Amino acid sequence: MQTEATPAQADVSELDLVRRCQAGDTEAFDELVTRYRTRVFSMIYNMVHSEQDAWDLAQDSFLKAWKSIKRFRGRSSFYTWIYRIVMNVTIDWLRKKHVKGAGTEFDDAIQLRIDPASKTVPKTEALPYEMMERDEIRARIEQAIAQLSPEQRAVVLMKELEDMQYHEIAEALGCSIGTVMSRLFYARKKLQTLLRDVYENI
Amino acid sequence: MKTFEEKWTAWVDGQLSGRELAEFEASLPDKAGSEAEKQSARKLRQLLRNELSLRTLTNEEFFSHQLRERIAQESGEARRTSAGRGSETSTWWTIPRLLWTGTVSIAVFVICTVLVMHEKNPSEESQYLTQILNARVDPVVSPNATVSMFEVKQDRVTVLWTEGLQSLPADYAAK
Numbered sequence: 001m002q003t004e005a006t007p008a009q010a011d012v013s014e015l016d017l018v019r020r021c022q023a024g025d026t027e028a029f030d031e032l033v034t035r036y037r038t039r040v041f042s043m044i045y046n047m048v049h050s051e052q053d054a055w056d057l058a059q060d061s062f063l064k065a066w067k068s069i070k071r072f073r074g075r076s077s078f079y080t081w082i083y084r085i086v087m088n089v090t091i092d093w094l095r096k097k098h099v100k101g102a103g104t105e106f107d108d109a110i111q112l113r114i115d116p117a118s119k120t121v122p123k124t125e126a127l128p129y130e131m132m133e134r135d136e137i138r139a140r141i142e143q144a145i146a147q148l149s150p151e152q153r154a155v156v157l158m159k160e161l162e163d164m165q166y167h168e169i170a171e172a173l174g175c176s177i178g179t180v181m182s183r184l185f186y187a188r189k190k191l192q193t194l195l196r197d198v199y200e201n202i
Numbered sequence: 203m204k205t206f207e208e209k210w211t212a213w214v215d216g217q218l219s220g221r222e223l224a225e226f227e228a229s230l231p232d233k234a235g236s237e238a239e240k241q242s243a244r245k246l247r248q249l250l251r252n253e254l255s256l257r258t259l260t261n262e263e264f265f266s267h268q269l270r271e272r273i274a275q276e277s278g279e280a281r282r283t284s285a286g287r288g289s290e291t292s293t294w295w296t297i298p299r300l301l302w303t304g305t306v307s308i309a310v311f312v313i314c315t316v317l318v319m320h321e322k323n324p325s326e327e328s329q330y331l332t333q334i335l336n337a338r339v340d341p342v343v344s345p346n347a348t349v350s351m352f353e354v355k356q357d358r359v360t361v362l363w364t365e366g367l368q369s370l371p372a373d374y375a376a377k
Binding site: 029030033034037041042045051055059062066134138141157159161181182184185191192195196198200 | 211212217242258259262265268274
């Protein structure tokens with residue numbers, strides 16, 4: 001698992017920051033937010049495919065983390081702990097959205113296709129047709145991910161993007177390692193079916 | 203005991219080794235097809251990593267600022283709620299206090315009533331009435347005896363009317 005600080009520094013100071021947060025120090029929490037906000041936002045964005053929703057859900061996740069920081073016992077890393085909160089908040093949101101019969105992920109993906117705020121393609125270097133092509137690929141990926149269940153999305157993104165270990169994912173999702181591996185199997189199979197033509201032709 | 207899905211996932215991720223790896227690969231009916239699937243899964247991973255790389259949070263400082271505001275707001279609300287709860291618990295009219303107040307009120311009322319009655323009666327009561335009331339008529343000696351009192355307060359006149367007395371009580375004597 002990657003962190004934005006070097007591992008040794010992160011481990012020591014992170015625990016210290018958590019202790020200060022538990023004593024009510026909001027500046028220490030602000031420091032933790034600064035460290036993880038981009039990763040948390042990015043993870044949520046890849047699950048919900050909407051910048052505004054990802055922003056709101058990231059806010060809700062950090063707020064929930066602040067409220068329950070006193071219950072953090074340090075048995076896992078802070079990152080795994082906050083990922084558990086992030087996943088709970090995001091999966092709940094996706095379920096509620098699904099119950100409301102939204103199915104609007106595709107709309108969001110289409111909006112994203114013309115979103116100039118994308119940071120993955122350097123604007124100064126890419127040619128317009130290249131940008132269009134990449135945006136189209138990204139839209140295809142997001143449409144494919146949107147067809148996975150919230151739990152499958154979470155598992156595949158944590159594994160493939162964050163390179164988290166099975167036990168870390170299991171801890172973040174509150175399930176067994178076997179469940180994580182099983183979900184990963186079905187999520188990959190589905191994505192392979194939906195995206196094979198994309199990655200075979202690049 | 204791992205399921206096929208679990209073993210497959212571990213195999214694709216390179217998590218199988220030694221005897222477990224050999225056993226799993228031996229159990230695959232189509233080795234070449236499985237290897238192709240493994241490569242396909244790895245290409246998928248590469249595609250996801252390339253296209254869904256870390257998405258920069260625009261307005262990072264505003265994000266933190268907004269969060270600080272929300273935390274401050276939540277903390278304020280929490281304080282108000284706990285203060286509200288505190289004032290609820292210190293409410294004067296708790297059940298014991300209510301009982302205590304009721305008891306005290308009744309006691310005060312009874313004391314006042316007794317005092318008022320006590321104040322009222324002695325001055326208006328005639329001396330004779332007091333004596334007659336104190337000197338009880340013996341029912342054996344005078345079984346049909348009755349004592350009646352008539353009184354006009356403004357004239358300060360009291361008349362005692364006795365009937366059927368066989369004899370007057372020994373202590374009945376006007377002072």
